[in-house]
Amino acid sequence: MINENINTIRGVGGNASECCDTVEVHEELLNIVNSTMPEETELYDLAELFKVFGDSTRIRILFVLFEAEVCVCDLAAALNMTQSAISHQLRILKQNKLVKSRREGKSVFYSLADAHVRTIIAQGREHIEEE
Amino acid sequence: MINENINTIRGVGGNASECCDTVEVHEELLNIVNSTMPEETELYDLAELFKVFGDSTRIRILFVLFEAEVCVCDLAAALNMTQSAISHQLRILKQNKLVKSRREGKSVFYSLADAHVRTIIAQGREHIEEE
DNA sequence: TTATCATATGAACAACTATTCATATGTTTA
């Protein structure tokens, strides 16, 4: 059971009828928001990071990189997409430090840059596989 | 060090020059993709889930719900947004089973529905706070 | 150098999304 020791925010009277007809937001709630809410920039960065995971092409790229270090054209061939599309997505993954790259001759090999990638995706899979 | 026992996918010769000029995709890579890549629908669902986390308004809602069960109008007031905007986002969070709701009189109280929410966001924060 | 292969990238376009506005639904109180 989640939230077992989390209070419901109500008005002073403690019933639902006083929930929303007060002009001032409940002080308790404001204290919570002010003390536990991350900074604006961190919230933005967090959303930005999850946006990167929110595209099935990038997810597929990550699943390939879970198993091997692969060059761009092989990724494109394996995922049956154009080199350009893959390259654009790799750029986003790299900007967000989820993958790293290494040039070897004409090819550029990509691999995972961060252990959190596996954890985050694993937790996501667990979530969607419930029921 | 990540990827310490993960092979680089190459051509038969094992050098970079044979990486991409083969007509057929490397068999080893195809085997990996076929055996470890989740189903199309799971990939789609995964991306869909992370899209939900990819918006700072929804992230802020979740941070409030980390601490308390809150009704819609209090969420709107605390986050300084319109009731309609919050309600639309709560709908998305609920559809993806990240929050649950409970009616009490005129108010509807929202709370976290799943422990994975905390884990996923915690991992995200760890990632962006590195360096 | 020139040709070729591998990758990166800017521009354009179509598809998607978050917010706003107006309004509908649901609940309580008078």
Next chain:
DNA sequence: TAAACATATGAATAGTTGTTCATATGATAA
């Protein structure tokens, strides 16, 4: 019942994003 309050939702719009196309950059081989 009617009025007021809390929430939900459809439509419209502005902003964002993923792919394609054309082309530029970088590296190797002839």
